[in-house]
Amino acid sequence: MENDEKLERYFAALSAEAGTPPLTQEEARAVLDLARVVAHTSERRFAPLSTYLAGLAIGAGGGGDGADRAARVRALAKVAADLEGEQPRE
Template identity: 40%
Template sequence: MTVMDDWVTAACAELGLDPARVSVPIVLDLAKDVAHQVLRPGAPVTAYLLGLAVGRGADLADTAARLSGLAGTWPVELDGTAPTE
């Protein structure tokens, strides 16, 4: 087991969740896409939003793919600012 596995198992136990239902790679890929294509602080917020959507019944992989797609089209300049119109 890795530290991540240990953490997810402990966090799930604390929250009464099944760690088998946690897809760490999907969440990390989404966070990477948002951090690199939108802004770094958006990564944890987006992961939270993903969790809210999944908690309401949305499919994890589909919802993460939709959000990653949105991040991929987000208009951001290299300095991290929104482009001027």
């Protein structure tokens, strides 16, 4: 990912304020892929709403580690892709 250091600093600060675990690179890739799939296969305005919904789902699901959270986001990206015929990145 480009600007990994900037991404880590930015989201470390947001995570600290929110009281959540830090965003892992795997999670960042999964969330960005979800946003990409949704933005390119439906109305662009659905992308931030979909990522917000993913965050709610992860929070309601009890968390887990970064790999578990990323897997749940990828599952949501697959649902979005299936709705519109787009393939998420592996």
